[in-house]
Amino acid sequence: xxxxxxxxxxxxxxxxxxxxxxxxxxxxxxxxxxxxxxxxxxxxxxxxxxxxxxxxxxxxxxxxxxxxxxxxxxxxxxxxxxxxxxxxxxxxxxxxxxxxxxxxxxxxxxxxxxx
Amino acid sequence: xxxxxxxxxxxxxxxxxxxxxxxxxxxxxxxxxxxxxxxxxxxxxxxxxxxxxxxxxxxxxxxxxxxxxxxxxxxxxxxxxxxxxxxxxxxxxxxxxxxxxxxxxxxxxxxxxxxxxxxxxxxxxxxxxxxxxxxxxxxxxxxxxxxxxxxxxxxxxxxxxxxxxxxxxxxxxxxxxxxxxxxxxxxxxxxxxxxxxxxxxxxxxxxxxxxxxxxxxxxxxxxxxxxxxxxxxxxxxxxxxxxxxxxxxxxxxxxxxxxxxxxxxxxxxxxxxxxxxxxxxxxxxxxxxxxxxxxxxxxxxxxxxxxxxxxxxxxxxxxxxxxxxxxxxxxxxxxxxxxxxxxxxxxxxxxxxxxxxxxxxxxxxxxxxxxxxxxxxxxxxxxxxxxxxxxxxxxxxxxxxxxxxxxxxxxxxxxxxxxxxxxxxxxxxxxxxxxxxxxxxxxxxxxxxxxxxxxxxxxxxxxxxxxxxxxxxxxxxxxxxxxxxxxxxxxxxxxxxxxxxxxxxxxxxxxxxxxxxxxx
Numbered sequence: 001x002x003x004x005x006x007x008x009x010x011x012x013x014x015x016x017x018x019x020x021x022x023x024x025x026x027x028x029x030x031x032x033x034x035x036x037x038x039x040x041x042x043x044x045x046x047x048x049x050x051x052x053x054x055x056x057x058x059x060x061x062x063x064x065x066x067x068x069x070x071x072x073x074x075x076x077x078x079x080x081x082x083x084x085x086x087x088x089x090x091x092x093x094x095x096x097x098x099x100x101x102x103x104x105x106x107x108x109x110x111x112x113x114x115x
Numbered sequence: 116x117x118x119x120x121x122x123x124x125x126x127x128x129x130x131x132x133x134x135x136x137x138x139x140x141x142x143x144x145x146x147x148x149x150x151x152x153x154x155x156x157x158x159x160x161x162x163x164x165x166x167x168x169x170x171x172x173x174x175x176x177x178x179x180x181x182x183x184x185x186x187x188x189x190x191x192x193x194x195x196x197x198x199x200x201x202x203x204x205x206x207x208x209x210x211x212x213x214x215x216x217x218x219x220x221x222x223x224x225x226x227x228x229x230x231x232x233x234x235x236x237x238x239x240x241x242x243x244x245x246x247x248x249x250x251x252x253x254x255x256x257x258x259x260x261x262x263x264x265x266x267x268x269x270x271x272x273x274x275x276x277x278x279x280x281x282x283x284x285x286x287x288x289x290x291x292x293x294x295x296x297x298x299x300x301x302x303x304x305x306x307x308x309x310x311x312x313x314x315x316x317x318x319x320x321x322x323x324x325x326x327x328x329x330x331x332x333x334x335x336x337x338x339x340x341x342x343x344x345x346x347x348x349x350x351x352x353x354x355x356x357x358x359x360x361x362x363x364x365x366x367x368x369x370x371x372x373x374x375x376x377x378x379x380x381x382x383x384x385x386x387x388x389x390x391x392x393x394x395x396x397x398x399x400x401x402x403x404x405x406x407x408x409x410x411x412x413x414x415x416x417x418x419x420x421x422x423x424x425x426x427x428x429x430x431x432x433x434x435x436x437x438x439x440x441x442x443x444x445x446x447x448x449x450x451x452x453x454x455x456x457x458x459x460x461x462x463x464x465x466x467x468x469x470x471x472x473x474x475x476x477x478x479x480x481x482x483x484x485x486x487x488x489x490x491x492x493x494x495x496x497x498x499x500x501x502x503x504x505x506x507x508x509x510x511x512x513x514x515x516x517x518x519x520x521x522x523x524x525x526x527x528x529x530x531x532x533x534x535x536x537x538x539x540x541x542x543x544x545x546x547x548x549x550x551x552x553x554x555x556x557x558x559x560x561x562x563x564x565x566x567x568x569x570x571x572x573x574x575x576x577x578x579x580x581x582x583x584x585x586x587x588x589x590x591x592x593x594x595x596x597x598x599x600x601x602x603x604x605x606x607x608x609x610x611x612x613x614x615x616x617x618x619x620x621x622x623x624x625x626x627x628x629x630x631x632x633x634x635x
Contacts (some may be wrong), residue, residue, distance in 0.1 A: 081211030
């Protein structure tokens with residue numbers, strides 16, 4: 001059980017194992033009812049408590065899981081997510097900009113009022 | 116190809132879909148009393164009937180989910196983690212796909228990453244049951260405008276636009292590449308990068324070496340998205356290109372990239388044309404000592420030492436008709452010029468350091484002007500393909516996974532959200548790009564229950580009136596205490612759509628006919 005020493009991979013491995021058990025059932029189902037959707041949402045909320053998203057591409061690589069049908073899964077590192085930031089310039093105008101999850105937001109549009 | 120033909124071609128391309136509207140489900144991760152559960156009382160605002168801050172936030176998140184869910188088709192629910200947290204100064208929020216998959220049943224391109232929600236849609240099954248597909252969190256320290264009507268007060272940020280933008284990333288408007296390093300996640304390309312093409316090298320990102328991709332990520336203005344749906348949509352949505360054109364001398368004639376200023380009048384072809392003269396002093400921070408040369412001409416001034424607005428004021432005092440600020444770093448695109456001075460009555464633009472040197476090196480005799488070129492699109496290359504945002508230096512998290520900020524009209528997936536967006540009704544060429552990556556779009560009409568309203572869910576130009584009808588119907592239904600109050604809610608909504616010219620009277624009648632069949 002190599003994933004026991006890899007916290008991210010461990011969680012993903014569990015999830016994939018779970019997926020392989022239930023995906024066939026899932027695929028055969030018609031559209032879930034509102035009640036079923038709510039139950040599924042509650043399940044994701046519960047599972048999320050035990051899942052930590054990797055932060056870097058190196059950490060993410062440890063989460064790679066290969067399934068028997070050839071499917072390969074990997075958790076996305078937060079460094080590839082987007083942050084959305086805002087800043088007011090001297091004229092009070094808003095500038096909304098993005099950066100990744102591990103960097104201080106870049107305010108490229110603002111330029112300096114004073115240099 | 117004219118617009119009608121393009122519309123037809125795109126409509127055909129969007130046809131032949133068999134899946135149902137996607138069910139996008141925000142999953143509230145907040146604890147009691149905070150974030151989406153914030154009990155602070157609030158007055159209904161801009162069509163958002165919530166009576167607490169938390170409820171209003173949830174309504175916006177659900178509305179965004181319903182808009183995207185109406186536009187995209189999938190048989191598999193998409194679960195989106197939703198949470199408010201203190202995120203630090205100036206940070207509004209973050210979002211992204213939680214998992215990627217490759218080589219799954221239904222994958223369009225082998226050995227290529229797809230974001231979780233898209234992979235599920237293509238596979239027709241949940242590849243990761245029990246886990247969210249997208250995660251999103253937004254700042255609890257920031258006062259968003261929580262209305263759904265787009266009437267955002269000055270100084271506030273429209274939360275719906277922010278959520279629509281971030282959900283767009285999570286649904287697949289993103290690559291899985293570190294632009295600064297040129298490396299793909301685990302060395303495997305992603306479907307978005309399959310359509311990322313560099314005009315300078317003639318290569319797609321998936322055809323490049325790591326070093327080539329690293330260089331391409333800095334190639335501002337030259338990297339485009341060449342998916343056929345996005346290209347067709349660009350022709351329908353983008354306006355004619357306004358170019359900064361060097362007319363003389365012929366040796367340097369051509370179009371240059373330029374930035375705009377937050378002070379003074381906007382530069383236009385009518386107020387920005389003439390001969391260029393070098394300011395003295397070159398940084399323009401003091402009274403110019405060559406007013407005789409400057410008067411009636413365009414002053415070129417180096418960036419640095421003092422405020423942009425002061426440089427413009429000094430040039431104006433010397434009689435300049437306009438100002439060009441030449442950057443003092445190698446960054447590209449040319450900077451946006453911040454600051455304010457209500458006395459400035461001449462336009463100011465910026466150019467890169469390299470282009471500034473080009474202009475200054477050819478003096479005297481440099482003639483420039485802004486021109487509107489109706490044969491080209493603003494924010495697209497000369498072949499009409501939408502540009503992607505590739506600034507130099509790299510802006511991690513912004514580079515690559517956005518449309519270029521040069522687009523006009525502004526697009527939802529530009530790196531800087533601005534007040535001209537109205538994503539409740541218009542998401543421009545964002546669905547087109549998602550369609551290129553594999554998403555099926557809903558090419559039908561909005562339905563209330565099983566009743567066809569005859570209103571397009573999404574058209575070829577990203578207008579989503581029908582999606583808004585479905586999202587609003589869901590909202591009215593969720594808040595209505597009885598059939599009458601639901602119909603009253605929809606009737607008020609219909610009147611607004613008619614007044615805005617978004618639907619015809621016949622469509623309004625059909626919509627209300629459908630609404631009459633539904634109720635509690």
